Amino acid sequence: MIFDRIENLPKYFSSGLWEQAYQFALQSLKDPQIQNGEVKIAGEDLFARINSYPTKSEDLCIVEAHVQYIDIHFMIEGEEIVFIHPKSELKAKTEYDQASDYTFYEAPKDYALSFKLTPGHFAVIFPDEAHKTQVQAGQCPAQNKKIVFKLKI
Numbered sequence: 001m002i003f004d005r006i007e008n009l010p011k012y013f014s015s016g017l018w019e020q021a022y023q024f025a026l027q028s029l030k031d032p033q034i035q036n037g038e039v040k041i042a043g044e045d046l047f048a049r050i051n052s053y054p055t056k057s058e059d060l061c062i063v064e065a066h067v068q069y070i071d072i073h074f075m076i077e078g079e080e081i082v083f084i085h086p087k088s089e090l091k092a093k094t095e096y097d098q099a100s101d102y103t104f105y106e107a108p109k110d111y112a113l114s115f116k117l118t119p120g121h122f123a124v125i126f127p128d129e130a131h132k133t134q135v136q137a138g139q140c141p142a143q144n145k146k147i148v149f150k151l152k153i
Contacts, residue, residue, distance in 0.1 A: 002124040055136035063105040065130040069150040078144030083111040087130040
């Protein structure tokens with residue numbers, strides 16, 4: 001897992017599909033009115049899902065992990081808490097759905113890591129890392145707009 005400011009993404013990855021995701025994220029900062037939906041950047045190898053949603057209490061959010069894709073979460077508006085835990089230490093709640101590339105997991109008693117994702121920050125979440133997102137950061141839900149890049153392994 002990597003958590004940092006978007007301008008630092010090239011320090012970790014600076015070529016190919018990573019560069020395309022970075023340029024798309026920078027462009028979205030210039031156009032916060034970017035429409036919700038899925039944008040194919042490099043076919044099935046790299047695409048972006050842009051979503052607006054209200055955050056929820058932690059007990060209403062799900063723990064998931066992927067096999068085929070790395071997630072790059074990039075917040076445009078709002079804020080949320082993200083929880084991370086090694087998926088090898090969790091019990092699956094569902095079978096792996098290959099078409100959607102996810103398995104849902106039971107939440108651990110304590111997560112290995114948590115952080116607040118805010119505008120201008122990104123998080124790279126690898127397939128061995130289960131994650132819970134969309135968790136409200138304060139007492140009240142926030143209205144978020146976020147891009148989740150899906151980068152095929």
